[in-house]
Amino acid sequence: MTENMESYPLSLEGDGIPMVRFQNVTKRYGSLVVLNQLDIDVSAGEMVTIIGPSGSGKTTVLRMLMTLETIDDGVIYVEGEPLTHMERNGRLVPASSAHLRRMRSKIGMCFQHFNLFPHMTALGNCMEGPVQVLGLSRKEAEERSLELLDMVGMIEKRDQHPSRLSGGQQQRVAIARALAMRPKVMLFDEVTSALDPEVISEVTSVIKHLVDTHNLTMLMVTHQMGFAKEISDRVCFFFDGAIEEQGAPTKLFENPERERTQQFLNAVLHAN
Amino acid sequence: MEWRWDWVWELAPRFVDATGKTLIAAGGGYTIAIILGLVFVLAQRTPLLPVTLVVREFVELIRSTPLLLQIFFVYYVGPQFGLTLSPWTAGLIAIGVHYGAYLSEVYRGGIESVPKGQWEAAKAINLPIVTTYRRIVIPQALPPAVAGMGNYLVGIFKDTPMLSVIGVAELMHTATAVGAESYRYLEPYTMVGAIFLAVSLPSAFAINVFEKWVRRTLGMTK
Numbered sequence: 001m002t003e004n005m006e007s008y009p010l011s012l013e014g015d016g017i018p019m020v021r022f023q024n025v026t027k028r029y030g031s032l033v034v035l036n037q038l039d040i041d042v043s044a045g046e047m048v049t050i051i052g053p054s055g056s057g058k059t060t061v062l063r064m065l066m067t068l069e070t071i072d073d074g075v076i077y078v079e080g081e082p083l084t085h086m087e088r089n090g091r092l093v094p095a096s097s098a099h100l101r102r103m104r105s106k107i108g109m110c111f112q113h114f115n116l117f118p119h120m121t122a123l124g125n126c127m128e129g130p131v132q133v134l135g136l137s138r139k140e141a142e143e144r145s146l147e148l149l150d151m152v153g154m155i156e157k158r159d160q161h162p163s164r165l166s167g168g169q170q171q172r173v174a175i176a177r178a179l180a181m182r183p184k185v186m187l188f189d190e191v192t193s194a195l196d197p198e199v200i201s202e203v204t205s206v207i208k209h210l211v212d213t214h215n216l217t218m219l220m221v222t223h224q225m226g227f228a229k230e231i232s233d234r235v236c237f238f239f240d241g242a243i244e245e246q247g248a249p250t251k252l253f254e255n256p257e258r259e260r261t262q263q264f265l266n267a268v269l270h271a272n
Numbered sequence: 273m274e275w276r277w278d279w280v281w282e283l284a285p286r287f288v289d290a291t292g293k294t295l296i297a298a299g300g301g302y303t304i305a306i307i308l309g310l311v312f313v314l315a316q317r318t319p320l321l322p323v324t325l326v327v328r329e330f331v332e333l334i335r336s337t338p339l340l341l342q343i344f345f346v347y348y349v350g351p352q353f354g355l356t357l358s359p360w361t362a363g364l365i366a367i368g369v370h371y372g373a374y375l376s377e378v379y380r381g382g383i384e385s386v387p388k389g390q391w392e393a394a395k396a397i398n399l400p401i402v403t404t405y406r407r408i409v410i411p412q413a414l415p416p417a418v419a420g421m422g423n424y425l426v427g428i429f430k431d432t433p434m435l436s437v438i439g440v441a442e443l444m445h446t447a448t449a450v451g452a453e454s455y456r457y458l459e460p461y462t463m464v465g466a467i468f469l470a471v472s473l474p475s476a477f478a479i480n481v482f483e484k485w486v487r488r489t490l491g492m493t494k
Binding site: 066067068101104105107108109111113115116117118119128129132133174177178181 | 387389390392393395396397398399400403407408411412490
């Protein structure tokens with residue numbers, strides 16, 4: 001953290017503050033710059049999809065928001081409060097682990113490889129967070145989890161361990177597990193990339209249902225262009241650690257302005 | 273020289289007693305080693321670099337020097353620093369620390385076999401670090417570690433004769449004493465070998481069964 005932190009507000013005030021704000025966020029691995037001075041706002045209830053070639057920093061955006069990665073420069077705000085930093089004596093300092101834990105509770109994430117806990121049943125996976133973190137009784141946690149497993153169509157498999165479930169089924173349980181923590185922001189990191197083509201729709205239809213029925217803020221990294229076009233409020237095309245172009249899905253997919261966006265979309269559509 | 277069954281039966285009570293002591297030494301030492309091993313491995317995973325380095329070097333030191341030397345050190349060198357211990361206490365400490373160092377490596381292998389995605393999933397539902405170890409990592413690290421832990425259980429049992437050198441009256445010590453009294457070594461040492469075999473073989477089998485049971489209980493079989 002080399003820069004002057006005084007150019008960043010201690011918190012965001014006023015009407016219409018974004019649910020998530022990346023301000024001047026940079027991430028490096030050694031000399032490799034993964035994200036370069038990224039600025040992006042996501043409004044409450046908005047569904048933002050991130051597309052782009054591999055290595056463009058898309059997944060890193062989600063991982064930083066989930067606090068799985070630290071940032072090198074800049075500040076991330078969630079609900080107007082700094083996530084990566086906290087206020088001390090009137091200035092921003094890097095967040096303590098207690099601050100990170102408190103802020104992290106606002107965010108949920110689903111992973112490309114599901115990452116279900118293999119030694120727990122579908123129900124056990126969903127109940128783990130509510131019981132261990134939120135302090136719900138087992139009964140309350142079970143009720144909440146069953147409701148969510150029902151929503152993702154997995155109620156009949158509640159007593160199965162992940163090894164007995166297909167990829168699509170595991171991913172649906174993973175969505176229920178994340179939702180059981182009642183996050184305000186949901187992150188989907190290539191959640192269909194590891195799935196067989198015939199089960200992709202199981203997962204996309206659950207996400208679509210979420211978009212239709214819940215007022216969650218969502219960020220999604222995906223290679224499913226059709227799906228992105230169908231459900232996003234906004235699509236961001238990432239290239240080389242920065243947003244090359246962003247806009248409404250119809251605009252970006254049908255009428256992209258930038259040459260790199262056109263090249264990428266052409267390549268992807270040809271591959272499909 | 274012929275084998276004397278009558279003498280074997282005559283010696284039997286002394287050997288039963290010594291077998292009990294051997295099992296207590298192995299069991300006690302193993303209990304210490306299981307706990308110390310966990311302490312060693314967790315200490316090496318703390319963010320406190322000095323702690324990590326000191327513990328790592330200590331584990332390396334223990335693994336690179338003979339158990340016999342460590343037993344002598346605790347029993348004979350300890351008193352010169354004001355730490356006088358009974359043969360039993362010194363023996364259990366030495367064997368517990370020695371095998372604790374080895375078990376910490378077994379645990380480390382088990383913990384490292386847990387995929388990074390499991391840690392991340394635990395973080396994504398905001399589990400505190402202690403809960404992550406207790407509920408997510410250790411249950412998954414256990415099945416791959418059980419085989420290695422079992423090998424060292426048999427290993428510690430087979431190393432208990434080393435405690436005879438500081439006068440712990442386990443099997444080897446008893447057999448040597450019997451031999452010295454009677455000038456007959458065939459029966460006592462053969463009995464020691466038979467008893468070790470009779471305990472080790474079923475133990476190895478039981479460990480195998482236990483490992484499968486752990487995997488099944490944790491739902492980790494396909």
